[in-house]
Amino acid sequence: xxxxxxxxxxxxxxxxIVAAAVEIFHEQGFVxxxxxxxxxxxxxxxxxxxNHFRSKQELLAVICAQGISDSNVAIDRALARQGxxxxxxxxxxxxxxxxxxxxxxxxxxxxxxxxxxxxxDRSAIQxxxxxxxxKLRRLLEQGVxxxxxxxxxxxxxxxxxxxxxxxxxxxxxxxxRLSPEAVxxxxxxxxxxxxxxxxxxxxxxxxxxxxxxx
Amino acid sequence: xxxxxxxxxxxxxxxxIVAAAVEIFHEQGFVxxxxxxxxxxxxxxxxxxxNHFRSKQELLAVICAQGISDSNVAIDRALARQGxxxxxxxxxxxxxxxxxxxxxxxxxxxxxxxxxxxxxDRSAIQxxxxxxxxKLRRLLEQGVxxxxxxxxxxxxxxxxxxxxxxxxxxxxxxxxRLSPEAVxxxxxxxxxxxxxxxxxxxxxxxxxxxxxxx
Numbered sequence: 001x002x003x004x005x006x007x008x009x010x011x012x013x014x015x016x017i018v019a020a021a022v023e024i025f026h027e028q029g030f031v032x033x034x035x036x037x038x039x040x041x042x043x044x045x046x047x048x049x050x051n052h053f054r055s056k057q058e059l060l061a062v063i064c065a066q067g068i069s070d071s072n073v074a075i076d077r078a079l080a081r082q083g084x085x086x087x088x089x090x091x092x093x094x095x096x097x098x099x100x101x102x103x104x105x106x107x108x109x110x111x112x113x114x115x116x117x118x119x120x121d122r123s124a125i126q127x128x129x130x131x132x133x134x135k136l137r138r139l140l141e142q143g144v145x146x147x148x149x150x151x152x153x154x155x156x157x158x159x160x161x162x163x164x165x166x167x168x169x170x171x172x173x174x175x176x177r178l179s180p181e182a183v184x185x186x187x188x189x190x191x192x193x194x195x196x197x198x199x200x201x202x203x204x205x206x207x208x209x210x211x212x213x214x
Numbered sequence: 215x216x217x218x219x220x221x222x223x224x225x226x227x228x229x230x231i232v233a234a235a236v237e238i239f240h241e242q243g244f245v246x247x248x249x250x251x252x253x254x255x256x257x258x259x260x261x262x263x264x265n266h267f268r269s270k271q272e273l274l275a276v277i278c279a280q281g282i283s284d285s286n287v288a289i290d291r292a293l294a295r296q297g298x299x300x301x302x303x304x305x306x307x308x309x310x311x312x313x314x315x316x317x318x319x320x321x322x323x324x325x326x327x328x329x330x331x332x333x334x335d336r337s338a339i340q341x342x343x344x345x346x347x348x349k350l351r352r353l354l355e356q357g358v359x360x361x362x363x364x365x366x367x368x369x370x371x372x373x374x375x376x377x378x379x380x381x382x383x384x385x386x387x388x389x390x391r392l393s394p395e396a397v398x399x400x401x402x403x404x405x406x407x408x409x410x411x412x413x414x415x416x417x418x419x420x421x422x423x424x425x426x427x428x
Contacts, residue, residue: 031245111326111384152403153400156400156404157400159381159382159385160378160401164378164381165377166381166384167373167376171373171376177369186366186367187370190374190408191408193410193411194404194407
């Protein structure tokens with residue numbers, strides 16, 4: 001095999017193991033799952049897993065990092081985009097909701113099992129989360145500075161937006177009334193209203209007609 | 215002892231055990247905690263605990279129920295109150311944030327350990343949560359019907375409000391920049407803007423002046 005193909009096969013195997021671990025950790029918890037059970041679920045031997053991951057904890061770290069990486073992509077994309085703060089917050093909120101709903105099992109595992117991570121892995125993920133919060137605050141600050149948003153405390157507002165999305169992981173049910181896309185659109189409307197503080201989402205005021213006396 | 219005093223002493227002892235269990239479950243997890251450790255932390259014998267609780271699981275159920283009971287009080291109080299929907303949503307959001315921040319360790323335990331509850335306890339708490347969601351939707355619907363709120367989907371908006379509050383449990387730090395009261399006030403402002411959808415928090419429009427030609 002050439003090295004590209006070899007790398008692709010390696011990645012495929014890793015993805016396969018991680019996907020099975022997401023299922024089984026989500027179902028029965030990290031502590032209650034053994035690598036023997038994971039190997040059996042995959043129909044492979046335990047050494048096969050050890051070829052790719054040093055430990056069950058390393059698998060957990062990969063899963064937890066997956067839970068937040070798409071959200072970081074969403075905020076980077078919105079910050080890089082030209083446009084009004086409102087357009088960028090709209091783009092971000094939509095993508096953010098799709099990111100968390102798409103990774104909701106990984107995020108549920110992260111929430112439940114964070115204390116099982118090594119302190120190094122835990123810090124690395126927390127650092128990523130802080131960066132995310134920081135970037136989201138920057139997006140909101142730009143909107144406030146430009147007069148588009150009316151937000152009393154940008155740090156609290158960023159956490160409120162985080163809450164709207166993160167909580168969706170816990171109530172969203174596959175095959176329920178709303179598609180992820182529908183949830184993303186609804187939440188975008190709500191977040192824009194929240195950021196606008198009652199100023200932006202109004203229809204434009206009628207132009208002052210020329211026949212006014214004053 | 216007369217029966218009132220006896221009941222009060224019993225309750226005091228129960229509260230004492232529950233408070234210690236909250237500390238220790240929150241610190242080291244439900245699965246990793248034994249009743250022996252809890253007894254040692256309390257400076258009592260294990261039979262003393264068994265006088266009040268049948269099992270570690272019963273203790274967990276009491277803690278999880280505590281986590282949501284104040285939120286139910288908050289929504290009942292707001293629904294019973296006279297006033298505009300905006301006033302009632304404001305009262306509710308404020309009380310709701312104080313409720314979740316006050317019970318954040320119990321809520322963290324509930325989130326982490328829900329799968330450790332008996333199915334009966336789990337269903338009972340889920341029923342309480344559904345009632346809460348239902349009542350919050352009713353409050354929002356009243357505001358929409360009265361023209362105070364502009365919300366495209368009341369069920370999604372109720373879940374967004376739930377998210378703003380629930381997420382606060384995970385980021386709030388005691389002794390940090392904001393008091394629970396300050397967080398409650400900030401979040402109330404944001405939730406009102408979200409519900410208003412850009413209509414209510416504006417200053418009143420200027421009256422149409424009499425000197426308009428049309």
